[in-house]
Amino acid sequence: MQIHHISHTLSDTLRHRRQKLAQLIDFPVILWSGSSSPRNFRANTYPFRASSHFLYFAGLPLHNAAIRLEAGKLELFIDDPEPGSALWHGEMPKREEIAAKIGADTARTLSELKHRGHGAASIPVQNYRTSLVQSQILHREISSPYDLEGLDLELAKAIVSLRLTHDGEALAELRQAAAVSVAAHKAGMVATPKAKQEAEVRAAMEGVIIAQNMTTSYNSIVTVHGEVLHNEAYHHPLQPGDLLLADVGAETEMGWAADITRTWPVSGKFSPTQRDIYNVVLAAHDACIATIRPGVEYRDIHLLAATVIAEGLVDLGIFQGNPQDLVELDAHALFFPHGIGHLLGLDVHDMEDLGDLAGYEDDRTRSDRFGLSYLRLNRPLSPGMLVTIEPGFYQVPAILNDPQNRAKYQNIINWERLSQFADVRGIRIEDDVLVTTNGSEILTAALPNDADTIEALVNNLDEEAGG
Amino acid sequence: MQIHHISHTLSDTLRHRRQKLAQLIDFPVILWSGSSSPRNFRANTYPFRASSHFLYFAGLPLHNAAIRLEAGKLELFIDDPEPGSALWHGEMPKREEIAAKIGADTARTLSELKHRGHGAASIPVQNYRTSLVQSQILHREISSPYDLEGLDLELAKAIVSLRLTHDGEALAELRQAAAVSVAAHKAGMVATPKAKQEAEVRAAMEGVIIAQNMTTSYNSIVTVHGEVLHNEAYHHPLQPGDLLLADVGAETEMGWAADITRTWPVSGKFSPTQRDIYNVVLAAHDACIATIRPGVEYRDIHLLAATVIAEGLVDLGIFQGNPQDLVELDAHALFFPHGIGHLLGLDVHDMEDLGDLAGYEDDRTRSDRFGLSYLRLNRPLSPGMLVTIEPGFYQVPAILNDPQNRAKYQNIINWERLSQFADVRGIRIEDDVLVTTNGSEILTAALPNDADTIEALVNNLDEEAGG
Ligand SMILES: [Mn+2]
Ligand SMILES: [Mn+2]
Numbered sequence: 001m002q003i004h005h006i007s008h009t010l011s012d013t014l015r016h017r018r019q020k021l022a023q024l025i026d027f028p029v030i031l032w033s034g035s036s037s038p039r040n041f042r043a044n045t046y047p048f049r050a051s052s053h054f055l056y057f058a059g060l061p062l063h064n065a066a067i068r069l070e071a072g073k074l075e076l077f078i079d080d081p082e083p084g085s086a087l088w089h090g091e092m093p094k095r096e097e098i099a100a101k102i103g104a105d106t107a108r109t110l111s112e113l114k115h116r117g118h119g120a121a122s123i124p125v126q127n128y129r130t131s132l133v134q135s136q137i138l139h140r141e142i143s144s145p146y147d148l149e150g151l152d153l154e155l156a157k158a159i160v161s162l163r164l165t166h167d168g169e170a171l172a173e174l175r176q177a178a179a180v181s182v183a184a185h186k187a188g189m190v191a192t193p194k195a196k197q198e199a200e201v202r203a204a205m206e207g208v209i210i211a212q213n214m215t216t217s218y219n220s221i222v223t224v225h226g227e228v229l230h231n232e233a234y235h236h237p238l239q240p241g242d243l244l245l246a247d248v249g250a251e252t253e254m255g256w257a258a259d260i261t262r263t264w265p266v267s268g269k270f271s272p273t274q275r276d277i278y279n280v281v282l283a284a285h286d287a288c289i290a291t292i293r294p295g296v297e298y299r300d301i302h303l304l305a306a307t308v309i310a311e312g313l314v315d316l317g318i319f320q321g322n323p324q325d326l327v328e329l330d331a332h333a334l335f336f337p338h339g340i341g342h343l344l345g346l347d348v349h350d351m352e353d354l355g356d357l358a359g360y361e362d363d364r365t366r367s368d369r370f371g372l373s374y375l376r377l378n379r380p381l382s383p384g385m386l387v388t389i390e391p392g393f394y395q396v397p398a399i400l401n402d403p404q405n406r407a408k409y410q411n412i413i414n415w416e417r418l419s420q421f422a423d424v425r426g427i428r429i430e431d432d433v434l435v436t437t438n439g440s441e442i443l444t445a446a447l448p449n450d451a452d453t454i455e456a457l458v459n460n461l462d463e464e465a466g467g
Numbered sequence: 468m469q470i471h472h473i474s475h476t477l478s479d480t481l482r483h484r485r486q487k488l489a490q491l492i493d494f495p496v497i498l499w500s501g502s503s504s505p506r507n508f509r510a511n512t513y514p515f516r517a518s519s520h521f522l523y524f525a526g527l528p529l530h531n532a533a534i535r536l537e538a539g540k541l542e543l544f545i546d547d548p549e550p551g552s553a554l555w556h557g558e559m560p561k562r563e564e565i566a567a568k569i570g571a572d573t574a575r576t577l578s579e580l581k582h583r584g585h586g587a588a589s590i591p592v593q594n595y596r597t598s599l600v601q602s603q604i605l606h607r608e609i610s611s612p613y614d615l616e617g618l619d620l621e622l623a624k625a626i627v628s629l630r631l632t633h634d635g636e637a638l639a640e641l642r643q644a645a646a647v648s649v650a651a652h653k654a655g656m657v658a659t660p661k662a663k664q665e666a667e668v669r670a671a672m673e674g675v676i677i678a679q680n681m682t683t684s685y686n687s688i689v690t691v692h693g694e695v696l697h698n699e700a701y702h703h704p705l706q707p708g709d710l711l712l713a714d715v716g717a718e719t720e721m722g723w724a725a726d727i728t729r730t731w732p733v734s735g736k737f738s739p740t741q742r743d744i745y746n747v748v749l750a751a752h753d754a755c756i757a758t759i760r761p762g763v764e765y766r767d768i769h770l771l772a773a774t775v776i777a778e779g780l781v782d783l784g785i786f787q788g789n790p791q792d793l794v795e796l797d798a799h800a801l802f803f804p805h806g807i808g809h810l811l812g813l814d815v816h817d818m819e820d821l822g823d824l825a826g827y828e829d830d831r832t833r834s835d836r837f838g839l840s841y842l843r844l845n846r847p848l849s850p851g852m853l854v855t856i857e858p859g860f861y862q863v864p865a866i867l868n869d870p871q872n873r874a875k876y877q878n879i880i881n882w883e884r885l886s887q888f889a890d891v892r893g894i895r896i897e898d899d900v901l902v903t904t905n906g907s908e909i910l911t912a913a914l915p916n917d918a919d920t921i922e923a924l925v926n927n928l929d930e931e932a933g934g
Binding site (some may be wrong): 088232351353397 | 504505506507508509510511512513514516518519553555556557558593595596645664666667669670671673674675676677678679680685686690694695696697698699700701702722804813814815816818819820863864865866930
């Protein structure tokens with residue numbers, strides 16, 4: 001844990017967050033940070049990630065800690081390091097120092113939490129060992145954060161209402177994550193000409209993130225098979241005609257995430273067909289961002305992307321028909337089968353641990369429609385929300401070869417024309433967009449997304465690119 | 468999962484391993500691979516790591532799979548991907564293809580394992596959700612691999628006896644992990660002059676590992692505070708007078724690990740005091756490796772390292788007394804408070820999930836002695852064993868300022884002389900050494916460890932170094 005470069009405003013920010021929480025609920029809350037998960041044996045753990053809800057109110061990625069919030073007060077529960085720990089882990093900050101940093105009103109050992117759990121609400125953490133402790137302290141089963149009830153559900157809703165929009169301290173962190181992710185993508189482009197397999201580009205990108213003492217906020221996608229949406233393989237060779245799709249984001253030490261996708265030609269030059277489709281996706285991307293402002297429904301932004309993609313594919317002769325009709329038939333989802341984006345914050349899909357509680361406005365649920373079922377956010381936008389905008393075009397064999405799809409859409413797709421675009425397996429362009437009071441700000445705007453500048457970066461012709 | 472570059476001998480190797488197991492036990496065995504552990508939300512997981520015992524007999528890092536071994540037969544239990552999975556994860560190899568790769572006699576769905584658990588032995592996995600399945604299938608509590616009983620303990624002992632020495636396929640993997648780790652360390656040295664903080668050197672090192680489509684086999688230590696033995700912070704600035712200690716190892720896709728430590732001067736030049744201590748540690752390292760051959764007690768190698776270090780510190784005027792006597796007083800442990808090394812294989816501390824079952828010969832247990840308690844391996848060496856040799860010298864405040872130590876060792880340490888070595892906070896030199904029939908082979912020998920060549924590498928004067 002590193003608390004050396006925390007701004008002195010952290011404790012003010014945290015105080016403000018818990019005061020806002022106290023205005024929404026009138027019962028005590030206990031949140032746990034969690035502990036490290038073992039990898040292949042107990043002492044060989046995955047890198048520790050504190051629970052996001054804990055991080056929001058406690059600010060620091062403390063191992064094995066809990067906080068109790070009541071009426072705006074913050075009590076910290078954490079044990080001082082065991083004797084002998086200094087040998088292996090160095091001198092750690094003492095409980096009282098940590099308490100001062102985060103503005104805790106009191107600081108106690110974990111054992112003192114034992115009799116403080118009655119009537120408290122909480123959110124189950126991902127770490128199993130910690131969830132056992134949660135059940136024990138709260139005197140009740142605490143299992144999945146997907147189906148909360150009673151006070152826990154009330155708490156979750158209150159936290160969602162806070163975390164939906166970002167305060168200044170959060171934005172400062174999110175901007176840092178965005179800036180490092182931008183640099184990572186540039187490094188990936190620059191490294192491509194010399195790379196022989198996907199893993200080498202991934203290394204160049206993650207190297208930038210590691211060098212800044214950050215982590216990836218999710219498992220990177222760096223692939224010439226962009227049609228596999230969550231491709232986590234990195235062994236494919238890079239061929240001159242390939243497009244490389246890189247969905248890579250950084251996470252700050254305090255846990256705040258970025259999420260960027262770019263797609264570039266391995267050769268440094270888009271083929272005419274690749275460029276055509278790229279520009280369709282980019283048009284959808286730009287149209288969506290131009291629409292973002294408070295009050296706009298995110299679902300409408302998704303449908304706008306669908307319409308722009310359908311229009312583009314009509315213009316290219318791949319689709320036949322009226323774009324609006326095509327979208328109503330979900331034809332766009334043949335090539336754009338995911339949602340236009342999601343909330344972004346402490347989690348890359350922010351608060352997805354709570355299922356759709358954050359993503360979906362009260363009384364809204366997921367659609368069954370092929371073209372809407374993967375929409376992760378369905379709310380009107382409001383200032384301070386951070387969302388991704390990530391339209392794409394993919395030729396997914398499982399979708400395009402599906403007999404039902406082929407029957408349903410047989411008069412809509414010009415298969416012969418489509419076959420001319422075989423060198424476009426997958427394209428996605430993703431930026432992180434902050435809703436402002438009168439429009440939007442692209443936090444990842446420093447990363448070019450037009451085809452010409454992308455080519456220049458891959459060819460190391462762009463002055464900014466660096467090495 | 469990637470099964471594209473598996474040698475065609477994998478199934479032969481696995482058959483041989485299970486035949487050897489069948490000679491040791493006469494009851495059925497079920498081993499589970501485990502599943503991904505969630506990070507901050509369910510869909511955002513840590514990179515999957517299959518259980519090492521599973522990997523040893525199944526060869527491939529399969530998610531959510533189990534194998535049943537009986538009388539040399541291999542039954543594979545794994546579900547085909549769910550419909551829709553191809554959209555997100557691409558076409559995965561089918562059960563029958565996987566079965567063919569690993570030479571399974573039969574291949575079934577996981578649900579068919581339900582009635583096959585009676586009387587079977589197993590080893591608990593690290594992943595909690597999988598451990599619930601284990602208990603269910605085996606009709607009994609299965610919790611910690613630290614205190615096994617009955618058939619499970621018999622199984623663990625049999626597996627230990629196999630995994631203690633490495634076959635050809637294992638060695639081929641271990642050599643790959645070693646080679647990539649060597650390249651990572653060279654890249655770290657080369658990157659040091661331009662780096663401003665530890666994280667940048669870490670990035671250069673892990674970048675090499677990621678580029679080869681490998682992972683780190685443990686959380687890297689890259690620090691100018693080598694006196695913190697398990698330092699996992701990377702934010703310290705690099706200052707010209709610092710030594711940088713890097714303990715970084717790669718793990719192949721099939722799970723085989725390397726573990727290397729080097730210590731180099733940030734400036735590219737050891738100070739005279741740093742070089743003096745460095746050469747003491749190197750002398751211990753070389754003496755230990757020169758001693759390795761079948762039949763030698765690893766504990767004696769540890770004590771040899773302690774003796775050589777004590778001698779060196781006497782020569783430097785830091786210790787006063789006879790080296791043998793100093794070791795008997797555990798004085799060496801003031802500066803060398805850990806063991807000389809450990810087993811290396813599928814786990815960086817191989818089979819440490821079983822506690823000391825692998826590391827300690829039957830009827831041996833850990834010593835209480837300050838100078839021996841951290842010894843992780845206490846067995847006679849035999850051909851095919853792979854061990855690390857990693858002597859070190861550290862000035863740990865928690866040890867050197869301890870009043871009991873200061874009292875006990877007051878006539879042994881020349882504190883004034885020691886104060887002249889203040890620029891040596893921590894040095895470790897670690898290589899991976901295979902016991903051969905008539906001596907040893909250093910798998911990591913391609914990485915220089917003498918002070919002059921280390922300096923040349925950091926100064927980018929070494930021809931091999933590359934970029
Ligand atoms: Mn995204
Ligand atoms: Mn080691």
